[in-house]
Amino acid sequence: MKDLFIYNSLSGKKEKFKPIKEGLVGMYVCGPTVYSNVHLGNVRTFMSFDMVFRYLKHLGYKVRYVRNITDAGHLEDDADSGEDRIAKKAHLEKIEPMEVVQRYTVDFHQTLNNFNFLPPSIEPRATGHIIEQIETIKEIIKNGFAYEVNGSVYFDVIKFNETKNYGKLSKRKIEDLIHNTRNLDGQSDKKNPQDFALWKKAEQHHIMRWPSPWSNGFPGWHLECTAMSTKYLGENFDIHGGGMDLKFPHHECEIAQSEASHGKSPVNVWMHANMLTLNGQKMAKSTGNFILPNDFFTGNSKHLSKKFSSSVVRFFILQAHYRSVLDFSNTALLASEKGYNKLMEAINILPSLKKSDETIGMNVKLWIKDCYKAMNDDFNSPILIAELFKLVKFINQIKDGSAFVSSDDLNLINLHLKEFVFDILGLKNDTFSDTKFEGKLKETVQLLIAMRNEARENKDFKLSDKIRDRLLNIGIQLNDGKEGTTFTIENK
């Protein structure tokens, strides 16, 4: 088996992956802020890391995958005047902040479940780790990289940069940052605009608040990830992932917080998933340019012509590399749906394939190697899918009698195809064909097929076509082949 290479945002290169402890992988991914429904762009990021998690497990690693839930609320706008987003939403809907958090946490889990995500090993919540966050702040203050003003604590970026490197992840120079930071009108407690809050004193209206040595308040929004990743994965762990838009300042600040509190660079490999765009623009709740997962299941959206299954959407997303921008469109999704159906149909007919003495038409062992090669090259799922379609072609050729497969090779295909499609890509088979369908429906359709064939023999094509077309309308497609007629049932 070849080595796994992962693109590391820190170095800007693909690096051979070597876990800190052999056989074990610690991976942290920034989860959602649960103040509204996750949109498809959010889903894409988490799906990328779901695939990473699946593949690492497949390779035999024991993975501790930590993905947090941000339920403490971030600030709405500029650090000193903002209202907590969760509190703001609660105010609008006249419900408790934790009620908002609960509602959207449940929605988040249901959505990911729909898309066949594996649950992370640990899903810690920010509000459950206030003590750890306070302890981290104490460490940073003790080491001289933070200061307290009016009950709030800020990270001293300039001071930090004197001995460490602030900006090494996002490749920013602190001089440029100083130069380009807007001057805030409001009265700020910060020494410098680049400084960020570790602890904020709560204003009167702020409902979410906890006691601390500095004030009744709440933690700064970069802090929870540092506190929780350190708690569950240690001061130095293997992989940290998140959306590209979190690279700066969020991840940059995480590095600074870790280095300021315990002196170590927290993460070996930083991975960033790219944006999903709609109309060429990043999906974002704030601009209204987004599509919700639920829209696919109802089909009720100006962006969609019909319903789509979650597997089709998953397939669509994985057809692009996680580090590329992917533009969403109905046309692209329709194309993916056809491709997905073709792939599943090939899997469905696998059990009915005829075995031969030898394999002609494909080098199965080489194919398996190529599939791993694709995934080992920075989780290149589009290439893996391209390889899968080469196999699909081979399977169809066997069915048509223009290619042949040995019993051993067919076993290999069976094993590996299913591993790649279901275990690694995490797709589900939403299609139904007669080979996987049993029971009364199958018998009924077979009866209709027999009646149609009778009509055809009697040259009653009006009746035979009526049966065929009516079935197609219902979503059952008849496939006339050399060995007789089979059928496929469309999902939904």
Add this chain to the structure above:
RNA sequence: GGUCUCGUGGCCGAGUGGCUAGGCAGUGGUCUGCAAAACCAUCUACAUCGGUUCGAAUCCGAUCGAGACCUCCA
């Protein structure tokens, strides 16, 4: 304005100094009573202009265009 990324055929999307990506759509054929499905064959390509090189879509420079970040965002 600053930093960074990207511009691939009708559409979506890989690749990256010489070797078919793949999917969808199109075209021709096989099969069929006709279709559909499936199979076979096949057409469209690397934003523009320069440079490096035996050779560039791939490296370098410029231009144009798009996006991300710089402020909460996956």
